[in-house]
Amino acid sequence: MTPPPPLDDDAPPLGEPLVDAELETDPPPPPTPVPVPGGRLLVGAALVLVAFNLRTVxxxxxxxxxxxxxxxxxDGLFVGLATTxxxxxxxxxxxxxxRLAMRFGAERVVLVVxxxxxxxxxxxxxxxxAALLGGSMLAGAAIACGNVLLPGLVKxxxxxxxxxxxxxxxMALCGGAAAAxxxxxxxERATGSWSLALAAWALPAAAVLPLWLPLRPPAGAAGRHARPAVRGLLADPLAWQVTLFMGLQSALAYSVFGWLAPILRDRGVDPLTAGVVVSVSVAFQTASCLVAPxxxxxxxxxxxIDVVLVAFAVAGLVGCLFAPLPAMWVFAAVQGIGQGGLIAVxxxxxxxxSPDPHVAAQLSSMAQTVGYVLASGGPLLVGLVHGRTGGFAATVWIYLGIGAVAAAAGWGAGRARLVRVRAEV
Incomplete structure (x- = not known):
């Protein structure tokens, strides 16, 4: 069998952030200027603190x-929409x-985020x-931009x-989710109000604003740059397998964020313990996402590894649905190991x-854009099934179905091949 072609020398090193909103610029933008003492340390701390806020909602x-x-x-439909x-x-x-980063500068956009x-x-x-749904969607739109911009700033x-x-x-990303x-x-118990408990997560984001304010680039520093064109990505089967794998693993992830606590509460677990179980699952995600790549x-x-991680993530969810309650801690850990590994892989x-950095940036944009739209169907289906049946037992078929298709997509995306496209300047 002919061995797969190697990655080009221009391919971004493994272990580095994979999404760079300004990677496609020529020439690349300079590092963030910081007109304060200890500037580089301030930039690093600010980036980590911004990341902390990208999952709390x-x-x-x-x-x-x-x-x-x-x-x-x-009703069940509205609850499903609130998570979807x-x-x-x-x-x-x-x-x-x-586009916003190239026009205004990534630092200014993150400030608005x-x-x-x-x-x-x-x-x-x-x-x-309306406030619950509108506030969550407003934050979700902002987080979408943060997801794309921050790793590029890190690199x-x-x-x-x-x-x-x-x-x-x-770690900050997962830590914020676990803390929330x-x-x-x-x-909620301290304030006597779930609405105030939700609004409390505005404070960490607001606290980072003064820290990020000095990081704005000078006026006129941002501008439009030439972007290489990537041809044929939407017609490439491998690109779609990568995208499908990204979207389906995200569907499992946001089903955990949106529904694991309600699932456990439906089984009789008290609200505080249910929240801690979700925190444990997310904590294991942190460890796994560092090791799996x-x-x-x-x-x-x-x-x-794609198929094994899918099996872990789905098995953890099924265990939380049906296993004896004392075992929920073990299954939450199993789910976190699988889910964290899936995100990172x-x-x-x-x-x-990807054959080069420009293709990697475009493939990442495709995988995240299409993938997150696809991922939103997971929480919605869980909410609809729960509303129709009055319980969560039937949602196991959703998790098994998502897992089966994710495993198939992961098997295809895991082959040592490159997408057959190139960047054309």
Whole structure:
């Protein structure tokens, strides 16, 4: 059998961030100028703190979702939309991030992202269905841009510490999700209001604003740049397998963020413990997403690890649905190991399947845009099935179906091949 073609020398190194909104510019933008003492340390701390805020909106909502549905008299469809539409915004608004970054500068856009996350979370202080949905969607749209811009800033400003900063960025991302899952219920009990508990997650985003403000580039520093054209990506089967794998693993991830706590509460687990279980699952995601890429790149291809990680993620969810309650901690850990590995390996596949950095940037944009739109269907289906059946047992077929298709896509995307496109200047 003919061996697969090697990656070009221009391919981005493994372990570095894989999404760079300004990677397609020529020449590349300079590092962030910081007119304050200890500037590089400030940039690093600010990037990590921004990352902390990119998942809190999702996991905080799931912790108190049963209370919200009860107090507002929401039906299953609305509850499903509350967990789905913010995820859908991740896909719909991601394509705007590179254009905004090239026009205004990534630092200015991230500043607006922080403001909108804080505003969206604060809007949920109003105990109204429209405020709940609107605030979550506003924050989701902002987070979509943050998802795309931050890893590129990490790679641009810390080229000599990319692996370290990527690890810190990822840990902060998962740490924010874990904190929101575990602390929202205690805040609800302390304030006596789930709406105030949700709005409390505006504070971490607002606190980073003064830290990020000095990082704005000088006036006129941003501008339009030439972008190489990537031809044929949408017609390439391998690109679609990578995209499908990204989207389906995200569907599992946001089903955990949106529904794991309600699933456990439906089984009789008290709200505080349910939130802590989700935090444990996300904590294991942090460890797994740091280890899985190193394992993935050691083999000739990634087919086996893709399927194994899908099996872990689905088995953990099934165990949380049906296993004896004392075992929920074990299954939450299993789910976290599988889910964290899936997220990291899905991003790694974008680099491994791309012949050069420009193709990697375009494939990443395709995978995130289409993938997150696809991912939004997972939480929606869970909400619809729960509303129709009055329980979560039947949702096991959703998880098994998503897992089966994700495993098939992962087996295809894991083959040691390159997408058959090139960047044309």
């Amino acid at each position: 999702f996991s905080s909502l799931s912790s108190v979702l049963p209370d919200i549905a009860r107090d507002l008299g929401l 539409l913010p995820v859908l915004c991740l896909g719909l608004f991601a394509p705007f991030a590179p 922080l403001f909108l996350i804080a505003a969206g979370a604060a809007l949920r202080a109003l105990p109204l269905p 641009r400003d810390f080229p000599d510490r990319a692996a370290l900063m990527t690890g810190l960025y990822t 899952a575990g602390l929202t219920v205690p805040i 190193a394992i993935a790149v050691r083999g000739r291809d990634q087919r086996v 899905a991003m790694t596949l974008i680099v491994l399947r």
